[in-house]
Amino acid sequence: MLLTVQGVDAYCYTGGKPFDAALPTVVFIHGAQNDHSVWALQTRYFAHHGYSVLAVDLPGHGRSKGAAKTGVPELADWLLQVLDAAGVQKAALFGHSMGSLIALEASHKAPARVTHLGMVGSTYPMKVSDSLLETSRTDEQSAIDMVNIWSHSTIAQKPSCPGPGFNTMGGSRRLMQRISQINPQQVFYTDFTACNAYANGEVAAQAVRCPTLFLLGARDMMTPPKSTKLLTSTISHGKVVTVDSGHSLMSEQPDAVLDALFSFAGT
Structure with a gap:
């Protein structure tokens, strides 16, 4: 689904179902140098089991136009404008890595609009x-x-992840190469700089009141579970779930990630 946000196209994958703003909405936010497709296995299930789905391509990524934004606060503003364009008043926000910071900041900017906060492979x-x-x-x-x-x-x-003959590492590498190919404006550097510079995480975490899930990879070298102490202690009501995975939780453990997110969304 294409929306117009800040004067340019913003693409949202809807999980293979027409988007219906009357249903509970779940927004999926990808990480650096990625696009909506990293959530493909989870979003389709949600869309076919009672939810409307918006799996965004961030600006400058995938099918969304415009330059990649240089800061997490600007990305959070953009995300809230996506909700406006889709006619969504409230939504659950699930973000991976950089996307989790965007979800956290959006919840700080507009707490009344966020029903659930899911932080996957996150740290601050x-x-x-x-x-x-x-x-x-x-x-x-x-x-x-x-x-x-x-x-x-x-x-x-393992063969069931997500299917026989599927090369998880190869698919991830090719996706990041594709982002570089369609947008040569140093998207990876811009994304990393935004993560590195984000300074409002503790303040935003202190303000979180909605149900919160921390979904972490036990073997994550990018955002190790031990590094999440500031977030998990600040959002003390948050639930922590750890799966046997690295940082690419959604592809390495798709069923475990789906089970955790779907169960959480129903709380």
């Missing part, structure tokens, strides 16, 4: 090493390869 502060930040600026392909390796717990997924 979400600092990026100087070397990786510089590599993403000067040698994007090397940065893609580095992050792809660090985001997966193994090079060989």
